[in-house]
Structures are given as C-alpha cells and as structure tokens.
Amino acid sequence: MASTQRFGAGIWHFATYVDRYATDGYGEPRSVIDAIDLAGQVRDLSVVDLNYPFFGGDFTNEQVKTALDRNGLGVIGITPEIYTRVFAKGAFTNPDHGVRRLAHDLVTEACDVVRSFGADYVKLWPGQDGWDYPFQVDYGELWQASMDGVGQLADENPDLRFVVEYKPREPRVHMSYSSVARTLLGIEKIGLPNIGILLDFGHALFGGEAPSDSAQLAIDYGRLFGMDVNDNLRGWDDDMVAGTVHPIELLEFFYTLRKNNWEGVWQLDQFPFREDSVEAADAAIDFLKACDRALDKMDMDAMREAQARHDAMGALRIAQQALFSSY
Template structure:
C-alpha cells in the first residue's frame, strides 16, 4: 500500500509492542487489565492485521434495567424484580452471548449479596465486569448538592467512605470501578466555585484510590441529568479528570502502575451521553483509546441532544455503531461492550437480544469492508475520491454471517411470554 511514512516527532511512550502480548490480561497483583495496547501507533500492516482479525464482542449488561425502571413521568410499566430474579435472567442470557453483568454499589451489589454474583459466575460463567455507583449514591436526599464534590463536609466524608468500601468490593471481584457522577455538578454558572468543585471531587477520588491501590476507576461523562450541568460534561472533560486524579496519587503501588504506562483512571463513555453532547461517537472513543484509557464501553442509541433515552442499540444512528466498531478493532480494544438501555415497554431479554444482534450486524459490515481499500482511501484521498462511500454501500449490501444472532423464534417466545398487560 502506498502511504507516506513520517517521524512521530516528540512522541514518548514508556512501553513498546511487548504490551501486545499482555493485552486484556490482569496485571499481576491488581484488579487492573492491561489496555496499554490502545496507545500504540502500529504500522499500516499491523492495522490491517487487526481489522482482518475476527472480532468477538464480549457483552455485558447492567442489572438496573432488568426489572422495574423508574421514571419521573409515569409509574413503572413492569414489576420490580429481586436481585436473584435479575441474575436468573442473566444466566439465561449467557446462552446468547452475555458474558458479564454490571451493578451499582451499594444498592444492587454489596457485601451482603456479592455471593449471588459469585454463584452466577460459577454456574453460568457470567462475571461482574463493573461495579458502578462509585463516588456516591445520587438517590439520597443528602446528595442533592453533590456527593464527594459536595461543599458540605459531612456529606463529602460520608460518600468518601462509601467510595472506599465500593473499591474494596471491586478489588475482591477483580472488576472495574465506574463513576458516573450524575448528581455532582452545578445549576447556575454564576456563583459556582468551579475550582473547588473539581478539586473536592478529584482529591476525594484520589484518596480513595490510594486507600485501595491496584484497581482501575472509569469516569463516565454526561452533559446533564440529573444535575442541571454535570461536573464532567463531555469526553474531553473525562480525560482531563482522569489525568488530574492520577496526578494526585501517592500510594507506591499506584505510582508504579503509572510509571509502567497503565491508566489507573480510565473512561467508560456511553454512546447516548456523547450524542446528548453532540459529540462524534467514533472520534470521541478514539480520543480515549489514544490515551490508553478506554476501560469499558456503554452502547445504546440516542438522537442528537434531547434527554437521555437509552434506546436499543442500532435503532438511531446505525452508521455510528459501524464507525465505532471499526475504531475499536483498529486500535486493539479488548474489554467489554456494555449494553445500557431502558426497555420500558419490552422484556429485557428482547431488548438485549436486539442489541446483541445489532452489534453483530455492524461488526459484520466492518468484516465485509475491503480493509486495505479503506486505508488506501485515507492515505491517498486525492486518488480515491468516492471510493470509501462505495465500500460502505457494498459492505452493507453483502450477506452478513447471522449465525451469532439470537434467533427470531427465541425473541418471539420472550415477547409472547411478557405480552399481557
């Protein structure tokens, strides 16, 4: 392939291609997986190898949407389910590609019920990919002015202690800690002491990570909801927060990880949150991958702007899923693809099956591309005008391997089982 080679002036990585061998593996003595491969700048031949290599999605899903889903506008349309009932569904879905579940600490997963999640792993091989809710519980009255960023000391101290306990559970499970600071932020720009807000949050999170070294935290940015303005509004904010939290770390175990090029603080970008902020999905994920910080992925559908809808994957902005899968494959992503949807009016099994199938379809479109021709278009755009557009059309028209799809008969049976009002 004809491409102009250049000297990447000034780039300094503390690791080399040796990290390819350890990609996706646990770092010894920690709960951190090695994702440094994301930061490599491989030659075009290696990029082609990645694109041509079979990509097997590892699906996870949040137990929070398995049963009753609350809304400020109407009563729940579904019955509430116990954690046991939700995990029973997860076990059933393991037959169709579910590899892990996600849960919030302390209201969905905690010290008293963690044995249920361990039993799920033993019986069905479904692990806990992430423990969310790290940083504070936004549902409580005392969190209305923030959790670990609260200007009220007793509130801040309470949620710092909860964060430490949550991280201890994360380490026990070998999982990822995820912080979606939904209620931390501000209402009015005038009168907000921004430095204090960011400093309080970052200082508390760094302190908690130093108390429980060897775990990875992932920030999940969002522009608004439930806070009028969330503390970290977009992907760039999340990257800056990750750097700022890491700059405060003192524990020798964490310092050693940073010196080896591991991200102690990564990101868990959600497609819906990106599109609420009018971000380009593939671009935003690539920014995180470039830093070696893409610890987890949350997939759903969302129109640009609007309230957070959490629609099934692949029903809005289908091209964004294809572009995202292409970028994940191109840059060596090895972690989970988390489904984060809000199936108010359909069985959760149907919503997840539809989302799995949509990901497989987009992955199939990427398989169908002439990968060399796609990269050739990038390197020689002046000679390949219109070729990429044609490649996409041909890839979408070509038959996709549907053997990994959840069969329509299975989906129909789920629909019929839960069809009555």
C-alpha cells in the first residue's frame, strides 16, 4: 500500500545564508518566489512553512500564492520574524512596551496571512526572548511576559492554532522557551486549547533531550501540534540533513509518533549552507520515506515485548533490521 505520509520544509531551506565569517553569503540572495520555485523541484514535497514578512522583495499574498500554485505546494505554517534586530532585547519579553507591541502586531498580521493561505498554524519562535548574564533580568517577570505574549495572541485568535518552537539557546544564551518541559509548563499555565509545541528534533538533541521522550511528553499533554526534523552533533543547532548523524534516534522519533497515532506533516528544518538545497531536501525525504517503510515492516509486538523487558539489544536489533532493509 502506498504511503499517505506528507512531507514539508521551511522555505528558508531554499534561501541563501550568511554567518559571521562568510558575511557576503553562501550564494546570491534569493527572494521567497525564487525559494518557492526551488522547493517545487523537490520530489514528494507537499507544503512549506513561510517566513513573514516575505523575504527578498515586497510581495503580496496573491503573488506568493501564484508561485505556490505553479509548484503544486501548500502552506503548513507562517513564521513571523520576531527575532530580528528590532527585537534584539526580546519580542514578548522586551523591556520596552512599544517593542512588545510591535511583536504583537507583527504576529497579528501573520494570523491574517495564515487565514489567507489556509495554513495549519502560526509558528512562534521567540529566539530573542531570554537573557545572557547573571542578574540581567528578573526571572519571574521575564517568564510571565513570555506567557502573557503568547497567551494574549491565542486568546485574541481562538480560530487559529499557535505552536511554540523551543530551543535551549541561540541567539540568546538562555532562551525563555528552552526545553519541552519548560514550554509545557508555560502552555499549561496559560491554559488555552489552541497553543501547542512545534518539536524540532535537532533542538531536542541540542538540549540534551531524547527527542522521542520529548515527543511522548508533548503527546501525553495533547500539545504536539507540529514537528521539524534535521540533525546535528548535539553541541550546536547545526541543522544538518535529517538522518545523517542520528538515524536510529530519528527512527525512534517516528516510531513514537506512529505508536501514538500522531498524524501530521514530517517537515524539514535544514540549512544546507554549502550543499545544493534541492539535493539536500531530496536526500532527507528519501531517508524519511525509508523510516516510513521501516515502521511498516517493524514487528511492533516484538518491539513492545523487548521494551517491556528493557531489552536494549533486542529492541535495537528489531529497529536496525527494519531500517537497514528499507532504504
């Protein structure tokens, strides 16, 4: 039976990048339209997550929709850029009320873009919310501001879903939404049904978590609204091609999703600085499809029995046989 699993990617996967060394960039700048046309060349890609405002020019929703249509792509989410220079001291946690209002207004605009494209969610990645030094902030006030910013938006837009993408650090040394547990605590305290987690596999690795355990925890609370996959060496958020470093842990992540009947897009959040972006996406999706096939052939009863005995070698043998015979 053919798989019905859908695959997506952040549109930034098809942009060009700068870092603090190659400040002239790894390639010529691209607009969002250019990036969508590249995304359309990827095999088996169904949806993209779009940054807002759209990069590389002054584009309307209609112009972006035209580009998406000609490439057969839909939109899963809109990511408002609440992490740029104007928000250097924070978006929801900025000490300046006017800047906090700018963040709120930008996300509110993004809500209308979500409605325009019929997307699944507004993705909140408040990368500048947090602190860097001891004594820099009042932790209680900062955490309350983090929750208030998200909660107000969710309350004002009950027809939409909001996902919070947590990350331990970068750009802030300590980010407010830094772990699955801390993010769940905040969401549960806010107490609104339309706020969930966007679980980035690489962020969980980077934070010292077991991504499968993080997924299970979010699912147990009914808060896993979306996910991204990539890979890294655990020391930094490298955003490498999915499955290139931690293939078994990535298979376990998807195993956890299937075991819990979690259905959603398997989405790429990769930054192929030096690689061809289409080739990198194809390679990742090929691996994700192999994981999907592996789950189809995995002996689930035997896996449950091995796990009931805490039999590490037996469970790994089942997982490895399924994966390595499916690629």
